[in-house]
Every structure is written in structure tokens, then in C-alpha cells.
Amino acid sequence: MSYLTQMLGLTVQNFLSAATGMAIVVALIRGFVRRSADGIGNFWVDMTRSTLYILLPLSLILAVLLASQGVVQTFDAYKTVPLLEPVTYEQPKLDAEGKPLTDTSGNPLTETLTAKEQVIAVGPAASQIAIKQLGTNGGGFFNVNSAHPLENATPFSNFLEMLAIVLIPAALCYTFGKMVGDTRQGWAILAAMTILFIGLLLPAEYSEWKGNPAFASLEVDQTASEAQAGGNMEGKEARFGIVSSALWATVTTAASNGSVNSMHDSFTPLGGLVPMWLMQLGEVVYGGVGSGLYGMLVFAIIAVFVAGPMIGRTPEYLGKKIEAFEMTMAGIAILITPLLVLVGTALAVSLTAGKATIFNPGAHGFSEVLYAFSSASNNNGSAFAGLGANNPFYNTALGIIMFLGRYWIAVPVLAIAGSLAAKKLVPSGLGTLPTHTPLFVVLLIGTVLMVGALNFIPALALGPVVEHLMMIGAR
């Protein structure tokens, strides 16, 4: 893609999709705040303000900081530099039409070539990376995203890019508390998200740090020390090591970002299970800009509904009664993506077209497909990149699922917002379940985990869990 296409096509979309997420979440919050109202705000006003006052200034600062670390930002053509030591390599010989040539017995012909130069891809990367991280849009300027040294040059640029992913989604929890007039409500949501995040980060770090037991017989030293990161280094960069790589994988899938700084396909089975499950939970642990919070608020509605009958009262949240209509919509919102993921995966592994481009053999191959559908339907974008997804089958299947997963959740969420806004405020009484307490935080975490576990444990058992058992069994 030309630099202009990247700028006009992708950078603009990066801004607008994040602004849209913010517009939807404030509409939902207004649903809680407004009483007997017939409106929940103006989309154009919210979107313009989000872009001009939040996204643009933050992006500008972040982009310049990234450039200071060595992230490229230039309109120059690709740079050509000499190789200190030329490298010889073999590649298939092609005829005039680009088809591989074969000798008389049908073996492919190869030619030996020598590369004396290196062509280094550059471009206006920093400006696009800044907004794709802040807007939790993901993807990358280069093929390997933020594993590329010119997209993520130093540990500090890595830290900034990770911080940018969770910055706005986490801050919106406070916005929520402010808008409903009780910041404790916002802190409770943020606490639930953070506890889930840390709880899932630790096993991912541990699993990657332990390394690959299959290397034990190969004289390889995987022990972490002052002189090396050790652990499972396949697909990881030396400057990031294990800690920053597993942390990034957790952050990028907790939020619906999806840019990577290491190759998730080469993670250990449990190290790969964590990012996969975080996406499957519905991207509500911080989540996307706006979409994370509205997803979590839907879970909060379900949590009070589950708890309501226990204390013998009609469930209410922030003074609004939760009734059959809200529950139906909340149910639809949390069940759309699991349905898309599971049906999509089942379809892909039953069809020849779906199985044809699986890259790794065995249980890991199933994980590749499950990861692809989890990522597409939850608007993540990271991948077990070995899976060949650039073909008619996966382009169509993942495209449809991405569209349904992203937009059809916004519909029930906005329906809840409109319905809540029209309701009267119920004064809280003795039977009201307070929603700013540790008890409610536990209840909320339990609801998220319960839904995620019931939906996905069978599928996860077929992929990463089986692979893990094979890995420790092979020792």
C-alpha cells in the first residue's frame, strides 16, 4: 500500500472507530443517568469531541515520543544498505509467467543467489502506530507489527505502546463514575478488570518463562539469568525477552488491540491459551476504547440480575430497574460472539477449505483456527499467524464474523441505553444491592468467568489443553 493509502485509508479509520466506541459508551452511560428522557445524546457531537479533544492530542504526543526512540516517521523511499557479509540463498527458478520450473523428472529447479544489500522498509509509521494503539485498533505498519524494530525500537517504546493500549479503556471507567455521579462505581468496574488482568497475566508469564521442555534434549539453555532472558524465545525479540512479550500478549488481547510484539503462534500452549481466552471473555478486561466498558456494563447488568433473586428484590443498577427487556438485550449481547466463534471454528475444521491452510500439525492446528475466529469476532486482530487466512474461505468467513461481532453488539447495547433512559429513578432501599463494594466486584468477576468458562472450556480443551498435556507428557 502506498503511504497515502495508509494515511487516508487506515489512519482515518483508526481515529473514527475509536471515536465511535467512545460515543456508544457515553450513550449507554447517559441511559443510566437520564430520567424519563427520550434521548441519549448526539453521536456527531460525541464523535467529534472524542477525536479532537482526546485522540488527536494524545496521538501527537505519543507519535513524537515513539519517533524519539527510533520508530520511523518519514516519507522517504525504502533505504538500501550494504550487508557486511553477503548471504547466499536458494530459491525456486521461475519461468516467464512466474510458474516454478521443474527438471525432467519433475523436481523443482532452484537457483543460487547472493544478496549483497538489504532493502529496509520505512514509512510514516509512528503517526499510525500511535493512534492504532490508543484506539485499540491493532494491526501494524509492518507485517510483524510491534515485533519489528522500526515499529517498536526500544523497551521504552514498547512500554509506551503497551500503556497506550489500556490508557483510554481504563480511564473511561473513571469517566463512567464521574458521569453517574459516584466515582466508586467506576473504581469497582476498574478493580474487577484489573483483578482479571493480573490473574491471567501470571500464568502466561510463568508458562513462557518455563520454556519449551522439548528443547531439553538439545543442549539448549533456557534458564533465565542476568545474562539472558531464557524461556520460550521462539518468535520473541531479544530486547523484550519473556516478560515484555507475555505482558504485551496479555495486554493486546485483554484490550481489543491485537497488534503483537512476538509471534503468538509460537507461544507455549498455556501461554497461548491466555490471550485466546481473554478475547473469548468478550474483550471486557479494559477492552476496546468504549466497547470494553459497555461490554463490562452489560456483564454488570447480568450480575445484578443474577444476584437480585438471592436478596428477593427486583434487580436494579444505578437506580434503574433491570427488567425483561434489558435482560434479553444483555443476553443477546453476551451470546453473539461465543456463537460466532464456536460455529465458525466448527465449520472451518469440518471443511476441506478450512483445514487446507492450517500450518502447525496436531492440536496446535486446531488452536490456530479457534484463535482466528476468537480474534475476528471479538474485534481483536491478533493471530496465530501460521494459519493461512488470506484465501477466499477465511477472508469470507472471518470478514462476515468480524462484521457481525462488532456491529451487532452495539445494537442491543444501544437498545438497553434507550430503554434505561426512559425509566424513572428508583430510590435505593434496604434491599438494594450496592454496586461499589468488593462483594459486587467479586460477583462481577464471577459472572464474566462463568460465562467465558461455560462457553469455551470444551473448545479450549481440544486445543491448548491437549497440547499442554502432550508437551509435559513428552518430557
Add this chain to the structure above:
Amino acid sequence: MSKLIKPAIGLFGLLSVLTGIAYPLAVTGIARWVFPEQATGSLILADGHALGSALIGQPFNDPKYFWGRPSATSPFPYNAAASSGSNLGPLNPALLEAVGARVETIRRSDPSEARPIPANSIPVDLVTASGSGLDPHISPAGAEYQVNRVATARGLDAERVRKVVANHTEDRQFGILGEPRVNVLRLNLALDARR
């Protein structure tokens, strides 16, 4: 209906110009002005010629050079126009075969092969492909492992080589972020300049 569509198109046009053209141009202008070297690829210059990029690794096979991370880019390793990892799963037989072959190569290149080598002594980053295929760094352990070979190939004292390595070892950034690392291309350029 046109009441809804008009502001949509107008706003989209306006925001496109602002975020798609003005914003990247502004960042490019500032970066060019304040961080001209970093923003254009961190090239290592000598007499006005680029010798490579400090952030993009290069392939090395010669015993007199330190070798970087294995690279999975095609058609040749460290192809900086097509970054790529191997994407091999941890139990993929192809991964175990590749790592085994790299262990074999790196051990055969070591002049001290005759002396007993402690079990499990090859630093993992020397035999596993990096995420980008362009990783400019190796771990200090990975450099230390190669000191003997490089010193022998260059007819230098191992301690002298070790000193050059130490000069090119970066600590964790701000003492806490990332991992200690050695820039392979800078190290090899420094060794060549010594002669």
C-alpha cells in the same frame, strides 16, 4: 434521510483531512526537525555512506563475526523488506529439527568443541528465530558463548574481544525495562574497525 447523511459526509471529509493528512504531516515535520536520525531508520553512517541500520540485524555466517538470532524471513534471512517470524508451534517437529540443526552448526563452529561442554549450555536466543526476523540484538549470554570462536578466527585474545562485547552491551532501559542486550551489527563493525 438527507438530514442524516449530510453531516455524516461533511464530518467524514473534515476528519479525514485532519487525521489522515494534517496529523501525519505534523508528526513527520516534528520528527524530522527534532529526531532526524531516529525517524529515518537509525542508519549507521560512515563518510556519508550508510553501513546498515542500528535497528535492523544482518545475517552472519563467518566465524570471525558474532552471529545474530536465526531469522525466518524469505527468500533470505534478515530480508528487511519482508519481516516475518517462523510461526512454528512449540511441539512442531519442524521447530525441533530446525533448533537441532542450529545447535549442531553452532557447536561445530566452536573451536573449543574438543573440550567438554557443559550440558544445556547454548543460550536459547542463539537457536530460536526472532519474532521479526530482523532482531538486531542477542543476549549477553549469546555473545559470551561466541567470544571464543570470534577470538580464534581473528587471532585475537579472548579478553580483548570480551571487552568490545562489554562496550556494546546495553543494560535494561532505565534499569528496569526490557532485557540486557548486545547489538550484533555494531559489535561486528567495531571488531572490523579494530584491525
